Amino acid sequence: MSGKRNDYLSWDEYFMGVAMLSGMRSKDPNTQVGCCIVSQDNKILSMGYNGFPIGCSDDEFPWAREGEDPLETKYVYSTHSELNAILNYSGGSLAGAKLYVTLFPCNECAKAIIQSGIREVIYDCDKYADTAGVQASKRMMDAAGVRYHQYHRTNRNIEISL
Ligand SMILES: O=c1ccn([C@H]2C[C@H](O)[C@@H](COP(=O)(O)O)O2)c(=O)[nH]1
Numbered sequence: 733m734s735g736k737r738n739d740y741l742s743w744d745e746y747f748m749g750v751a752m753l754s755g756m757r758s759k760d761p762n763t764q765v766g767c768c769i770v771s772q773d774n775k776i777l778s779m780g781y782n783g784f785p786i787g788c789s790d791d792e793f794p795w796a797r798e799g800e801d802p803l804e805t806k807y808v809y810s811t812h813s814e815l816n817a818i819l820n821y822s823g824g825s826l827a828g829a830k831l832y833v834t835l836f837p838c839n840e841c842a843k844a845i846i847q848s849g850i851r852e853v854i855y856d857c858d859k860y861a862d863t864a865g866v867q868a869s870k871r872m873m874d875a876a877g878v879r880y881h882q883y884h885r886t887n888r889n890i891e892i893s894l
């Protein structure tokens with residue numbers, strides 16, 4: 733055998749794959765979100781997934797989407813994957829970095845992305861595109877010059893036996 737193999741992962745497949753794998757750690761029964769932050773020279777800087785803050789038990793805090801009492805829904809407690817990935821980074825500045833995420837960032841995550849200096853967002857699903865939150869997110873990222881584009885699915889299947 734001579735020469736390199738050709739079916740290796742592209743950078744985009746690799747980083748979105750890592751984001752997807754990270755999302756598999758989420759305990760959210762409805763939407764699992766994973767995120768992978770990458771430097772301009774393609775080094776992984778940080779990862780995250782959506783979940784409750786440290787000390788807030790996955791078994792005691794609620795995972796419900798709806799309820800008469802907002803305090804009994806997940807929305808007031810869950811930390812989003814993008815924010816977790818940004819906060820997980822302890823290496824200094826994220827200026828100029830790229831962020832791969834399995835769901836388009838909400839407006840709160842967009843604020844953190846912009847303020848941390850991340851310059852590019854590559855997302856997979858945009859299922860909440862019609863919501864005010866995602867529309868606000870796009871408006872802020874447009875204004876701040878943060879580029880975003882959808883990941884081009886290659887339909888490659890990866891099987892990992894653990
Ligand atoms: O920017 C975002 C937006 C949402 N998430 C998380 C927060 C929740 O855990 C789920 C969304 O749950 P639904 O049941 O689909 O409303 O996604 C995130 O991590 N980042």
Ligand SMILES: [Zn+2]
Nearest residue numbers: 812837838841
């Ligand atoms: Zn968010």
